[in-house]
Amino acid sequence: MAEHKCGSCSGGGCATQKEDKLQKKMGRIKHKLVILSGKGGVGKSTVAANIAVGLAMAGQKVGLLDVDVHGPSIPRLLSLSNEKPHIEKDYIEPVPWSKNLWVMSLGFMLPDNKEAVIWRGPVKMGLIKQFLEDVAWGDLDFLVVDCPPGTGDEPLSTLQLIGPSAYAVIVTTPQGVAIDDVRRSVTFCHQLGNPILGIVENMSGFVCPKCGERVDIFNSGGGEALAREMGVNFLGSIPMDPEVVRSGDEGYIYVKTHHESETARALGRIIKPILELAGTLQEEQKDVSSVESSLPEVEGKEIKVAIPTAGGELCMHFGHCEKFAFVTADTEKKEILGVEFLTPPPHEPGVLPKWVSEQGANLVIAGGMGARAQSLFTEQGIKVVVGAKGGKPEEIVKAYLDKKLELGQNVCDH
Numbered sequence: 001m002a003e004h005k006c007g008s009c010s011g012g013g014c015a016t017q018k019e020d021k022l023q024k025k026m027g028r029i030k031h032k033l034v035i036l037s038g039k040g041g042v043g044k045s046t047v048a049a050n051i052a053v054g055l056a057m058a059g060q061k062v063g064l065l066d067v068d069v070h071g072p073s074i075p076r077l078l079s080l081s082n083e084k085p086h087i088e089k090d091y092i093e094p095v096p097w098s099k100n101l102w103v104m105s106l107g108f109m110l111p112d113n114k115e116a117v118i119w120r121g122p123v124k125m126g127l128i129k130q131f132l133e134d135v136a137w138g139d140l141d142f143l144v145v146d147c148p149p150g151t152g153d154e155p156l157s158t159l160q161l162i163g164p165s166a167y168a169v170i171v172t173t174p175q176g177v178a179i180d181d182v183r184r185s186v187t188f189c190h191q192l193g194n195p196i197l198g199i200v201e202n203m204s205g206f207v208c209p210k211c212g213e214r215v216d217i218f219n220s221g222g223g224e225a226l227a228r229e230m231g232v233n234f235l236g237s238i239p240m241d242p243e244v245v246r247s248g249d250e251g252y253i254y255v256k257t258h259h260e261s262e263t264a265r266a267l268g269r270i271i272k273p274i275l276e277l278a279g280t281l282q283e284e285q286k287d288v289s290s291v292e293s294s295l296p297e298v299e300g301k302e303i304k305v306a307i308p309t310a311g312g313e314l315c316m317h318f319g320h321c322e323k324f325a326f327v328t329a330d331t332e333k334k335e336i337l338g339v340e341f342l343t344p345p346p347h348e349p350g351v352l353p354k355w356v357s358e359q360g361a362n363l364v365i366a367g368g369m370g371a372r373a374q375s376l377f378t379e380q381g382i383k384v385v386v387g388a389k390g391g392k393p394e395e396i397v398k399a400y401l402d403k404k405l406e407l408g409q410n411v412c413d414h
């Protein structure tokens with residue numbers, strides 16, 4: 001293991017070490033999905049559990065993490081209420097559900113799972129953090145996170161800890177009030193820079209237990225209309241089905257047992273694009289690492305490249321860097337013409353892309369950046385390269401000009 005040299009502790013678990021640990025852990029997970037909802041009771045946990053099982057049944061290696069401090073229901077949904085995870089000195093082993101699916105839930109830690117969960121705010125936050133840091137998932141294709149509902153401190157910490165590469169799936173019901181909540185969730189994800197995979201409308205219409213036909217008893221389609229209005233994908237709708245309640249109460253998972261029903265088909269339609277997206281994302285990641293093909297070309301003989309720095313070198317989190325280096329370069333002679341370091345304005349969503357554009361930059365090279373921030377730069381006509389690994393700004397730009405810039409994953413260390 002590399003020697004720990006943060007200079008602010010004498011080893012043994014300071015904040016810097018823990019962040020390293022969390023980042024390494026998250027780096028071993030190909031795709032993170034955070035299941036969000038504007039409020040409780042809309043079926044977020046049910047959707048999270050069914051997505052996780054559906055992905056595992058499709059052969060993906062999946063972790064399901066339940067950090068819903070208000071009512072961790074994943075153990076009950078998966079018939080794991082009597083299980084206890086194995087806890088070692090510095091890691092927690094998740095509970096296996098199948099050969100492809102491992103589960104960790106705050107519910108496993110409660111002395112009695114019927115007990116109401118009354119934890120003070122900082123304790124809840126600490127638990128969420130510890131779960132993310134200490135659960136030994138190993139290499140996974142997907143981590144599905146059942147997040148606390150709403151847009152308060154708990155979902156905020158969860159998303160910040162997992163990082164901006166986590167995709168959000170927002171669950172709503174068709175009623176107007178739930179739709180308003182979901183609007184807030186969409187804004188919340190945009191502000192944090194987490195891409196939204198899509199919206200799921202749950203309890204949309206009713207499946208008659210006698211004939212299996214679907215009837216719309218509330219207005220359905222609100223989730224789809226909202227998705228369209230907010231420019232977000234609509235993943236699909238799941239009908240209200242008494243069998244879903246029974247499967248939840250009795251702890252067998254719906255997608256595994258009801259293959260032919262309307263509801264199972266609806267769940268399948270939601271899981272399919274997630275699997276397809278995984279394929280596309282993997283392709284995109286391969287492209288990012290194949291240097292020559294992925295670097296965007298910036299037109300013009302002279303370019304200005306913005307690079308977030310700390311201590312004169314690339315820093316991984318562009319939003320909280322000390323200074324931005326603006327490197328001017330001649331693209332024909334492939335020469336660096338000058339470097340200027342400027343202090344950015346305080347970090348607020350949308351401020352940096354505007355400021356960087358005002359400095360005349362036409363390219364940003366960063367270590368990590370959320371999809372939302374990337375699209376804000378693109379809107380300003382600034383191209384973005386993410387996944388740069390470190391070094392002095394002029395060396396990075398020279399490598400870019402020579403098409404030798406090595407890129408890794410879009411990792412943010414904030």
Ligand code: ADP
Nearest residue numbers: 040041042043044045046239240241244245248
């Ligand atoms: P949340 O995680 O948003 O609080 P849950 O997943 O715990 O919500 O679901 C709340 C209740 O609604 C549970 O009793 C669950 O069985 C039920 N439920 C969820 N989705 C459906 C559905 N499509 N049809 C019928 N009942 C559902």
